[in-house]
Amino acid sequence: MSAGAEWLSKTNPISRKSAAESVFEDLRQAIVSGRLAVGTRLPAETHLAEKYGVSRPIVREALRSLQTLGMTQTRTGSGTFVLTDQPSRELNYSGYSARDLIEARPFIEVPAAGWAALRRSPEQMTRILKLCDAMDAQEDPHKWVKLDSEFHSAIAEASGNSLFAKVVADARDSLSQQSELLNIMAHRRIASNVEHRLIAEAIAVGSGETARSAMEAHLGQVKQVVTSIIGEEQARV
Known part of the structure; x- marks a missing residue:
């Protein structure tokens, strides 16, 4: 055999x-x-x-x-x-590389979180908080990834900046694929829930600075895990 x-x-x-x-x-x-x-x-x-x-x-x-x-x-x-017994060092998600997302997201989602804290409507805030609750309760990885994608899109929309919202929407499939991989390889779901809640709470109290810091910290953790997968050198090249 x-x-x-x-x-x-x-x-x-x-x-x-x-x-x-x-x-x-x-x-x-x-x-x-x-x-x-x-x-x-x-x-x-x-x-x-x-x-x-x-x-x-x-x-x-x-x-x-x-x-x-x-x-x-x-x-x-x-x-x-x-195909191979070793992971590729050039991860690609629906046309965007891991490096593309690492480099671009801080320049889009960090300021979007800051503006969302100042501009979000009561309805948008309710949606963001409900998404946090849903992610906390969700154990199905695929369904959680969908909620995660909706959470980041909701913040971009709440920023009141249509360009931020469009960029996040265009990259939504890529972000979902990356999130799915990180959760399945690094068990990031619970840690992400905590980080998402901190972002949402900062937006709820209207603190742009705290919201930006919370989003920056979250994306920093994502970068750290992605870098551990593709390697520090590949993340820079």
Whole structure:
């Protein structure tokens, strides 16, 4: 029996709370260790779902993160194949590189948070706080990423600056992909919830300076995790 067949034959049910993270990590380790060799075609989603005892969307989320890392590639009509046993140092999210987002976000979202503290309407503030509550309660990684995207878009809209709002909206898919990868690799969800709440509270009390500082701190944490994945040199080049 080959190493890949032996790996697949072993069932490995996992808890739903960290399902996508666990599936991703098990697949990644199987690839890195050589149990799933470069060139191997991964089993179908239904087979993987059965192996792990999870739903197909959970498997799909884990596979998306592997592909974002450049470790696998999905070919239409053929399946998903292992490309390399090492993560790519050139992460790309829907046309924007990890470096693009690291460099641009502080110049857009930090001032947007500051202006939101001064210009937001009561309705916009209510929405921002409700999104924080929803993220605190949400354990499904995919649904949380959607809320995260809405949170950052809501702040850009509350800034009253249509250019900030448009830029964040245009990059929304890329930001969601990055958020999904960071949460699945670095378990950032809970820490992000705390950081988001600090940003929202600063906006609620109308402190532009505190809101900017809170957003800057949040993006700094994101940069730190991204840099640990792609490497300090790649983040600068």
